Amino acid sequence: MIKIDNLTKRFGSTISLDKVSIEFKKNNSVALMGANGAGKTTLIRSILGYYHPNSGSIAVNGFDPIKEREEVLKDISFVPQLPPPIKLNIDELIGYIQRSANIKREIILDYANEMKLDIKSNIHKSFFKLSGGMKQKLLIAISLARESNIMIFDEPTANLDPKARDDFYRLLNGKQKDKVLLFVTHRLEEVKDLVNREVYMDLGKVVSDEKL
Ligand SMILES: Nc1ncnc2c1ncn2[C@@H]1O[C@H](COP(=O)(O)OP(=O)(O)O)[C@@H](O)[C@H]1O
Ligand SMILES: [Mg+2]
Structure with missing residues (x-):
């Protein structure tokens, strides 16, 4: 490929x-x-x-x-080494991904939940203000939801952290x-x-x- x-x-x-x-x-x-x-x-x-x-x-x-x-x-689904400086808030970012890549919002939210990312209480926070770990979890949730080849x-x-790493490996395994x-x-x-x-x-x- x-x-x-x-x-x-x-x-x-x-x-x-x-x-x-x-x-x-x-x-x-x-x-x-x-x-x-x-x-x-x-x-x-x-x-x-x-x-x-x-x-x-x-x-x-x-x-x-x-x-x-x-x-x-x-x-291609891609998670970069350093999260990009996205100015959108989480709600806008998910909306954008949903439209541009045609992914259901619920699927992203499900993966975010599996990654223990609390989207609800951060939904209006801009992406670049999230902690490094939260950004990474959201990017991972989006990448898993895309189902690319x-x-x-x-x-x-x-x-x-080690727990989040294990969650990620578990979600990726089998895909x-x-x-x-x-x-x-x-x-x-x-x-x-x-x-x-x-x-x-x-x-x-x-x-x-x-x-x-
Ligand atoms: N945009 C860039 N401008 C200048 N040098 C770069 C750029 N990107 C990578 N390099 C250089 O290319 C080399 C390989 O970097 P990189 O691909 O980031 O390595 P790795 O990801 O294996 O750590 C390094 O010497 C790095 O400094
Ligand atoms: Mg590198």
């Missing part, structure tokens, strides 16, 4: 991705690992069409993330069937029941790629 060929991305003199070639197919649930600065987030942002590569190509379901971004994003999580649990799951993490032991492939990056290259 995702095919990356000889992808290079530079920022000035920094090479963040160095001729990366990798493919993610249906039923691949991948733990993407590597030291800070290895290029994991750059790879993900390139898949999402957020960065223009210097050379090489990416196809997501056959579409180009730059030229056909809308088609690409249609099928490609699910990408970039260190989504950094702001979550990988017929999908691609890319999970950036520093904690393989936490996700090992969720994943069946382990990819390590270092200095902009894929240095190991193993089935579990």
